[in-house]
Amino acid sequence: MAATAAPDAAPAVRRSATPRTGAVAVALALALAVALTLAVSLGAVDVPPAEVWGIVTRRLTGRPAEPGTRDLIVWQLRAPRALLAAVVGAGLGLVGTAVQALVRNPLADPYLLGISSGATLGAVAVTVLGTAAGAGLGLGLSGAAFAGALTAFALVWTIARRGGGFAPLRLVLAGIGIGQFLAGFTSFLVLQAGDEQRTRGVLFWLMGSLGGTTWSQLALPAAAVALGAVHLQARARALNALAVGDETATGLGVDVARLRRELFTVTSLLTGVMVAVSGAIGFVGLLVPHVCRLLVGGDHRRLLPLAALTGAVLLTAVDTLARTALATQEVPIGVVTALLGAPVLLYLLDRRPEHR
Template sequence: MTDTLPAREDTRGREGDAPGPRTRSVPAGPLALALAAALLAALTVAVSRGSTAIPAGEVWGVVLRRLSGEAPRPGTDDLIVWQLRLPRALLAALVGAGLGLCGTAMQALVRNPLADPYFLGISNGASLGAVAAIVLGLGTGGALGLGLSGAAFAGALATFALVWTVARRREGFAPLRLVLAGVAIGQFLSGFTSYLVLQAGDEQQTRSVLFWLMGSLSGASWPLLAAPAVAVPGALLWLLARARGLNALTMGDETAAGLGVDASRLRRELFTLTSLLTGVLVAVSGAIAFVALMVPHACRLVVGGDHRRLLPLSALFGALLLVVVDIACRTAMDTQELPVGVVTSLIGAPALLYLLDRRPGSVR
């Protein structure tokens, strides 16, 4: 019986293949528990830190009272914790987890460890939709009444359909064709987005557009959490159910076929999932760089390439990373907030270079 894949096999024999399952240096279970505990601590800090410091005990008191259905106590602490900071902290965790999952799935999809979901051009389409909403006034219930997030997701769906049409061939999705179609369409949409930015009517509008394009969690609210709260856990469960297929896909189509995996069908499903999930994430947070690229690399370095372990750890580490980054963005400067994408780029570029240096031969 070959219903599982070898857990200790290194499968980096093909040019461009993503690293396959390899020897684990750290047990995944204890590491997952440690990341979950660190994430809970980071969420507590994220809610307690800010222009008004709130003790951690009071933070948990507000949360427990709200969850138990008690009436909120008078004062500002309840408003700050429940209405302002907690939705933002949870949004950071959900977006970080989603980006970690997107990066892991995308690298399996195209069998390239340098891939991330933005290769598909979906984030460019979402950005174009959001910028059009800001510049043309659609974000305030204009002609289409979409709102900013709705316009961004509509742009992502339109781009998904376009990339699907261009990349689709009778025999299925070839990884190289898919990447080239995504990059070409993404660059075209990026140019059109730049044109719209130049058409912004005033300086404040231009600042809003640029801030959104660099990633921002400042618009977090409880209603905004609904879509990622459903999409991210759903994507994790779906990917975990196909973890063995993802392992086989990284070994090449012939090996996958020998293990009973329909590579073309799995690629179609992965392309659809990563496109829709990327659209949801970009719609609520803007374009946040490097998280989807860096997180899978870091997790593979520790636990190897078996997706049964890699997927949940990538989600946890991505969530932790973005919560910590958002804390830095809110508190680093007294007078203004830093865009999330700026900080992730400053952290992600050197960290990724370090990880690549630790894994010679993982990228050819």
């Protein structure tokens, strides 16, 4: 795909933000290290941070683990969950940023456009109908979620393109309609589960949960997010041009139709993989790009990596809070992101109305 000086066309790009970007990236990297340490340290059994790093270092260097439950708690229970929270958060930040550029709407995210609803429907269908049904179609949980996400986005795009042209508002409204329809069908499937325990588990998962994460579950989402990040970063200049408008992007040498097809596929893949491992976690993909634009501007060359870091920090912290806030039970992550994210977004919009 050809793209020339596309970033210079984006009105939201701040050239003066470059020195600040490095400082923000360092601060976010340190915050992520602290968040991961606290996520592994805090819980029903608190483990001092120094001991956490000692256990992790012994495991990574292949030295014998010390006997006791703390090694099991740190390495087998909390470490993979904390890392998965960071991976999913990074993926949500990337997807939210890409989708907002795709539709030229700062209020867009995978949930608003129906992508997450499609992924959720695919995953729930395999869960409720049984893995045999998914296997008969050649789909596992992640495959079904990806297929659902891609199908939902294709439906939304087809409806939005009826009559010719591209209208971002029409795309968002189509996403809301398709998303609500798929959410209703998902609820119907959950009610057909016929097993009260399975129904409760699916309902809890629908609100977002990383409980029971193992090391084996980490490889696929980590690889998907890493590949997605590389691909989106390679398209950062084209995303800058697309955020301005189709005519401008075309004039700068961007194949707009091809770029949108790529973004549809990448965002659907990432959303499907993340929904399969974490359930429906809203608001992160909407809030994170706003925060990052306030810090470094709208140049996607800077925005994408910082969105990934910010999403990782945010979801790691939220998962720790959801796991430790109540002594008797775990709070679904989606509940926490909604309760914390909505007031923060409203505050940011009130403080910086020009970014609405």
